[in-house]
Amino acid sequence: MAKLKKKPLTLNFKKFKDKISKIKPNFETLKNKISKPKPNFKKYIKNISNLKINALRILKQVIKEFRLLWTDKFNLLLAIVIPPLIIVMLGLTMTDAPSETQSIPCMLISYDSNTFINPNNFTESKLDNYTMPYVEAVNKSSMLELVRFYNATEEIYAMEAARNALISGEIKVILSLPVDFTELLEWGLPGLIDCVLDASNIQYIQQSLNSVYDSIKIFVNDNNLTPQFQLQGFEEFTIPEGYSNNFNSSIVMALSFMVFGIALVLSILVIVQEKPIARLLLTPVKRSEILLSKYITYTLVLVLQVSLLVISGLSMGLYIAGTLTDLFIALFMIGFSGLTMGVFISSQSKTKTQANQLFLAVFLVAVLLSGIFIPIENMPLYLQVIAYILPLSHGDPLLRGIIQKGQSILGLHFIWLLVISIVLVIISFVIFKRRKYEV
Amino acid sequence: MVDVNNLNVKFGEKHVVHDVSFTVDKGEIIGLFGISGAGKTTIVRVLTCQIEKKHWTGNVMVTGLSPEKKSNHSKILSNIGYVPQLELLNLYFELDPMVNVEVFTSTYGMNKKRAKETAEELFKILDIPRDTWKKRVEKMSGGEKKRLSMAIGLIHNPDVLFLDEPTTGVDASKRYDILSYLKKLNQKLNTTMFIITHDLESALICDKVAILKDGRLLEFDTSQNLISSLPSEGLIARFTIEDLNEKLIAFIKKFPSIRRIIRVGNEAIEVLMENFEENLPKLIEYMVDNNITITSMSKDIATFRRYFQIRIQKEEEEESSLKEVKVIRK
Numbered sequence: 005m006a007k008l009k010k011k012p013l014t015l016n017f018k019k020f021k022d023k024i025s026k027i028k029p030n031f032e033t034l035k036n037k038i039s040k041p042k043p044n045f046k047k048y049i050k051n052i053s054n055l056k057i058n059a060l061r062i063l064k065q066v067i068k069e070f071r072l073l074w075t076d077k078f079n080l081l082l083a084i085v086i087p088p089l090i091i092v093m094l095g096l097t098m099t100d101a102p103s104e105t106q107s108i109p110c111m112l113i114s115y116d117s118n119t120f121i122n123p124n125n126f127t128e129s130k131l132d133n134y135t136m137p138y139v140e141a142v143n144k145s146s147m148l149e150l151v152r153f154y155n156a157t158e159e160i161y162a163m164e165a166a167r168n169a170l171i172s173g174e175i176k177v178i179l180s181l182p183v184d185f186t187e188l189l190e191w192g193l194p195g196l197i198d199c200v201l202d203a204s205n206i207q208y209i210q211q212s213l214n215s216v217y218d219s220i221k222i223f224v225n226d227n228n229l230t231p232q233f234q235l236q237g238f239e240e241f242t243i244p245e246g247y248s249n250n251f252n253s254s255i256v257m258a259l260s261f262m263v264f265g266i267a268l269v270l271s272i273l274v275i276v277q278e279k280p281i282a283r284l285l286l287t288p289v290k291r292s293e294i295l296l297s298k299y300i301t302y303t304l305v306l307v308l309q310v311s312l313l314v315i316s317g318l319s320m321g322l323y324i325a326g327t328l329t330d331l332f333i334a335l336f337m338i339g340f341s342g343l344t345m346g347v348f349i350s351s352q353s354k355t356k357t358q359a360n361q362l363f364l365a366v367f368l369v370a371v372l373l374s375g376i377f378i379p380i381e382n383m384p385l386y387l388q389v390i391a392y393i394l395p396l397s398h399g400d401p402l403l404r405g406i407i408q409k410g411q412s413i414l415g416l417h418f419i420w421l422l423v424i425s426i427v428l429v430i431i432s433f434v435i436f437k438r439r440k441y442e443v
Numbered sequence: 444m445v446d447v448n449n450l451n452v453k454f455g456e457k458h459v460v461h462d463v464s465f466t467v468d469k470g471e472i473i474g475l476f477g478i479s480g481a482g483k484t485t486i487v488r489v490l491t492c493q494i495e496k497k498h499w500t501g502n503v504m505v506t507g508l509s510p511e512k513k514s515n516h517s518k519i520l521s522n523i524g525y526v527p528q529l530e531l532l533n534l535y536f537e538l539d540p541m542v543n544v545e546v547f548t549s550t551y552g553m554n555k556k557r558a559k560e561t562a563e564e565l566f567k568i569l570d571i572p573r574d575t576w577k578k579r580v581e582k583m584s585g586g587e588k589k590r591l592s593m594a595i596g597l598i599h600n601p602d603v604l605f606l607d608e609p610t611t612g613v614d615a616s617k618r619y620d621i622l623s624y625l626k627k628l629n630q631k632l633n634t635t636m637f638i639i640t641h642d643l644e645s646a647l648i649c650d651k652v653a654i655l656k657d658g659r660l661l662e663f664d665t666s667q668n669l670i671s672s673l674p675s676e677g678l679i680a681r682f683t684i685e686d687l688n689e690k691l692i693a694f695i696k697k698f699p700s701i702r703r704i705i706r707v708g709n710e711a712i713e714v715l716m717e718n719f720e721e722n723l724p725k726l727i728e729y730m731v732d733n734n735i736t737i738t739s740m741s742k743d744i745a746t747f748r749r750y751f752q753i754r755i756q757k758e759e760e761e762e763s764s765l766k767e768v769k770v771i772r773k
């Protein structure tokens with residue numbers, strides 16, 4: 005027991021000694037710290053001068069990027085000239101055709117022929133006295149153009165003929181009055197009209213229904229019928245008079261694709277294509293400086309591109325419910341997400357071909373999953389996840405919100421675009437730092 | 444200028460450079476010779492800060508700075524120049540030579556006017572035709588591109604210039620042109636030059652040559668010194684022999700003072716031996732006595748090409764005998 009007690013004691017003592025001897029160097033480092041400020045200050049000045057040189061180097065690299073861009077005239081054309089040109093062309097073709105005056109061609113078939121037996125005198129009579137008034141109402145409506153009226157009791161192939169006309173595109177709507185059309189109205193019950201729409205073009209569906217509704221309105225008014233409901237519609241987010249509906253709706257769709265796609269196309273080769281980076285890295289220039297200068301250059305190009313787009317859009321009569329600044333920032337952000345995605349793909353592609361293939365794949369997927377063609381909610385879950393990660397599914401609603409509804413840019417869509425861009429920028433820097441260059 | 448002590452490079456398990464040491468003084472031209480895979484490029488990569496420190500050990504100093512420290516890299520890189528083997532990796536083909544110069548000089552913080560003046564001077568020394576100065580590099584000839592590449596390597600007046608295979612893929616007459624340009628520039632600017640090459644003619648302009656094999660530095664000296672280290676100070680007898688075959692060579696090899704026979708053609712051999720002047724007549728006698736028909740004979744000093752061949756051969760023989768010993772021991 006005594007032995008056991010002794011051992012720990014000596015150990016403790018040694019530890020204590022160590023502690024004492026440790027104090028001295030501590031004291032010295034303290035001294036060092038006190039005397040250090042001067043070199044630190046020098047270092048600080050040196051850092052500043054280094055920073056200056058770096059900024060200069062980056063500037064020169066940016067100039068180089070512009071020179072390289074300038075040598076590739078086709079790309080420049082694609083980025084700067086074509087997008088506004090497309091807008092102008094859309095504007096020229098679409099402003100001339102205001103949708104309101106265009107009437108929808110239709111055919112009307114009447115099956116209205118129920119026999120009515122009078123319970124008092126048992127006389128039979130054919131009830132179709134509301135058929136012609138409705139035909140008149142259709143004729144009266146400026147939104148509908150009656151191509152032909154069939155009385156199905158006399159012409160049994162009426163429906164077939166009308167369907168053929170629908171297929172050929174001669175008409176957009178088939179209106180059909182059921183057998184008990186007049187009877188129901190006579191009894192004071194709600195009337196029923198069957199309506200066959202050409203749904204191959206989504207644009208026409210609403211327009212067709214609106215015009216049919218118009219004819220019903222006229223019919224009801226003229227015949228002093230009392231409909232069960234009077235539906236009064238107030239259209240929200242419509243475009244003021246003098247602006248083209250068609251132009252506006254197509255622009256919104258085109259803008260997000262165009263800005264995203266062109267930014268992607270421009271930046272997709274920016275790293276794989278530049279072989280002399282290998283040699284450039286044997287000069288004092290740093291990898292981060294090279295990549296940063298690329299981002300700066302293409303961001304400037306993007307700003308120019310977006311400005312031209314906005315200007316051409318406005319001059320062609322684009323109606324913006326929101327603010328111009330918001331539109332500008334939104335377009336920029338959509339383009340920037342394309343830019344960062346392009347640089348990201350470029351930084352990790354080994355060859356030009358690989359980058360080009362990836363571009364096509366990414367662009368197609370981004371467009372298909374943008375929610376414009378297929379509503380995202382209808383997709384299987386895994387596609388929904390991909391769709392929401394990709395920028396276009398946020399870019400399109402963001403633009404719609406600003407242009408059509410006057411929303412502010414701030415919101416989830418914008419934040420997501422920002423987040424995905426920043427993440428891609430960071431990843432591209434990391435990949436580029438590790439990218440293998442050999443001379 | 445460049446100091447290398449016990450440099451070892453390992454990529455994982457692969458030991459690529461073994462204990463290489465050498466020193467290079469200001470203004471020297473060094474030729475790095477060695478067959479493919481010897482480790483020439485790897486050594487230069489270490490010197491030019493292209494290999495991470497975790498892959499190599501040893502004491503390396505380039506222009507007084509060690510590539511070991513990341514913070515030294517940009518200083519080292521501004522003190523050295525590099526002329527890669529492929530112009531595609533060095534020049535912006537879409538831009539013209541002057542703009543190329545600008546792109547590279549700007550990274551050193553050189554001012555534009557001075558860069559232009561230096562470039563013009565170098566272009567003149569290198570005979571880059573004036574009418575190509577403002578045209579796309581694309582349109583220049585192969586040789587012009589190579590020389591432009593050299594001009595860009597030298598544009599900031601570096602202390603050390605590294606050239607990777609400057610004469611490979613260039614036809615014979617142009618090869619001498621390039622070598623003489625390099626010598627001219629070396630004399631004018633007093634630039635230390637490192638030439639990585641397969642082309643043994645390049646030794647002509649080298650002050651010192653380094654011979655590498657399998658990552659080991661076999662020799663590092665002037666080519667004259669190396670050649671005179673051969674038996675009889677590198678004197679060589681060259682014979683053309685009728686119906687030469689391996690058997691015949693083996694037979695001639697039996698002559699006592701012969702150190703080495705190298706077959707240099709279908710019917711030609713070169714012979715190295717001790718006490719050349721004394722033994723040559725005896726060798727001729729020996730061959731004639733044994734009915735070997737000598738159609739011609741000449742005496743010469745070994746070229747560097749020959750030396751290199753002999754040195755590599757010797758190394759291989761030693762290696763294989765070492766292996767044999769190992770096998771026997773087992």
Ligand SMILES: Nc1ncnc2c1ncn2[C@@H]1O[C@H](COP(=O)(O)OP(=O)(O)OP(=O)(O)O)[C@@H](O)[C@H]1O
Binds near residue numbers: 459477478481486
């Ligand atoms: N990053 C690397 N990882 C693994 N092995 C490497 C690496 N770099 C080079 N090596 C190996 O090191 C050896 C020497 O290569 P190095 O490129 O230095 O040869 P070299 O003498 O320049 O040959 P060449 O004349 O063909 O250019 C080769 O066997 C090569 O495979």
Ligand SMILES: [Mg+2]
Binds near residue numbers: 483484485
């Ligand atoms: Mg090599």
